[in-house]
Amino acid sequence: MSDQQAADPALPRALARLVGATDGEVLAERADGTVVRVGDRVAKAHDPDAEAGALAVRLGVAAAEPYAGVLLAPLRRGGPVELPGGRSASVWPYGSPVDPDDPGAAPWEAAGSLLARLHAVPLPAPGRLPGPLPPMRGPAKAARAVARMRSAPGGTLAAAARTVERAWASLPAWCRGEEPPPRATTVCHGDFHLGQLVRHPAGTGDWHLIDVDDLGLGDPAWDLARPACWYATGLLASGEWERFLGAYVRTVRAAGFRGGLAQADPWPRLDAPARALTVQSAALGVAKAGAAGRVPDEAEEACVAACARMAAGAGQAELPAHQGP
Numbered sequence: 001m002s003d004q005q006a007a008d009p010a011l012p013r014a015l016a017r018l019v020g021a022t023d024g025e026v027l028a029e030r031a032d033g034t035v036v037r038v039g040d041r042v043a044k045a046h047d048p049d050a051e052a053g054a055l056a057v058r059l060g061v062a063a064a065e066p067y068a069g070v071l072l073a074p075l076r077r078g079g080p081v082e083l084p085g086g087r088s089a090s091v092w093p094y095g096s097p098v099d100p101d102d103p104g105a106a107p108w109e110a111a112g113s114l115l116a117r118l119h120a121v122p123l124p125a126p127g128r129l130p131g132p133l134p135p136m137r138g139p140a141k142a143a144r145a146v147a148r149m150r151s152a153p154g155g156t157l158a159a160a161a162r163t164v165e166r167a168w169a170s171l172p173a174w175c176r177g178e179e180p181p182p183r184a185t186t187v188c189h190g191d192f193h194l195g196q197l198v199r200h201p202a203g204t205g206d207w208h209l210i211d212v213d214d215l216g217l218g219d220p221a222w223d224l225a226r227p228a229c230w231y232a233t234g235l236l237a238s239g240e241w242e243r244f245l246g247a248y249v250r251t252v253r254a255a256g257f258r259g260g261l262a263q264a265d266p267w268p269r270l271d272a273p274a275r276a277l278t279v280q281s282a283a284l285g286v287a288k289a290g291a292a293g294r295v296p297d298e299a300e301e302a303c304v305a306a307c308a309r310m311a312a313g314a315g316q317a318e319l320p321a322h323q324g325p
Contacts, residue, residue: 015044016036018043027042041093050213055213057132061133070121072209095205095210112251113250115223115248137216138190142276160304186217186220191211192224196210221269282307286300
C-alpha cells in the first residue's frame with residue numbers, strides 16, 4: 001500500500017482536535033504516521049500496527065527524567081490517546097527540524113553526541129515504566145522494506161530486486177529480524193536519521209531526538225548504521241562521517257565506556273547493521289521506483305550497487321567503505 005493510498009482525510013482534523021483546534025498544518029502524512037502542527041504543538045497518529053502497550057512504554061521513556069535533553073518529551077503523560085477509528089496518537093512540543101536545503105549545516109556532532117548520551121543512560125529501574133522495554137524495531141523495519149519491495153511492480157527493476165535479495169540473504173539472522181540480536185541491553189532509537197532531530201524551543205533551543213516509535217532494547221550499533229551506510233556507499237562525505245562518529249566516541253568515552261563502539265575501529269561492530277541499512281535503503285528505493293514507474297535515482301542506485309558488492313563478497317568481514325574524498 002502506498003502512502004497516498006493510505007491517507008485518511010479525516011485523520012489530520014482528528015489530530016488538530018486533539019490539541020484544541022479545528023485545523024492544522026500537516027507536516028507529514030504517510031501510511032505509518034501522520035503529524036499535524038497547531039502553533040507550538042504537534043499531534044502524531046502512530047502506525048496503525050503499533051501495539052498500544054509497547055507504545056506506552058516508549059512514550060514513558062521519552063518522558064523519563066534521565067532522558068531529558070536527549071529525547072523530546074511528550075506534552076501528555078500517561079501513554080497514547082486513542083483516536084476515533086482506533087489509531088494511537090500523542091502530543092508533543094513543536095521543534096524546528098534540520099534544514100534539508102542546507103546540508104552543510106547538518107548537526108552531525110550534535111547527532112553523534114545525542115545518540116551516545118541515549119546509549120549511556122542506565123536502563124530504567126523495574127516499575128518506572130508502564131511495562132517492560134520492547135525490542136528496538138530497526139531489524140523489523142528492514143524486513144518490512146524488503147517485503148514492500150517484493151510486493152511492488154517488478155518490470156525493468158527485477159534485476160535490481162534480485163541483487164537486493166542476494167544481499168539480504170547474506171545478512172545475519174538478527175539483522176533480518178528473525179532472531180534477537182546478540183547484544184540487546186541498551187536503549188536504542190531504532191530509526192536514526194537527520195529527520196529525527198529538532199531544535200526545542202524551535203529555532204534557538206538545543207537539538208533533541210524525536211520519534212520513539214522504534215525505540216527499545218537493542219544493539220547501539222544500529223543507531224550509527226544509517227550514517228555508516230551512507231558513508232560506505234559514497235552518499236556521506238568523510239568529513240561529515242568523522243564529525244558524527246568522533247562526537248559519538250568522545251561522548252560515550254566521557255561516560256566511562258571503552259569497548260565496543262568506543263574503540264578506535266568501530267567497523268567490526270558496525271558492519272552487519274550498516275549492511276542491513278544498505279539493504280533496507282535499496283529495497284525501499286526499488287519499491288518506490290517500481291511503484292512510480294521510474295528508474296532509481298542516484299542515491300537509490302548507489303545503495304543497489306552496494307548490495308551487489310555485498311552479495312559478491314558475502315564472505316568478507318566488512319562492508320566495503322567509500323574511498324572517495
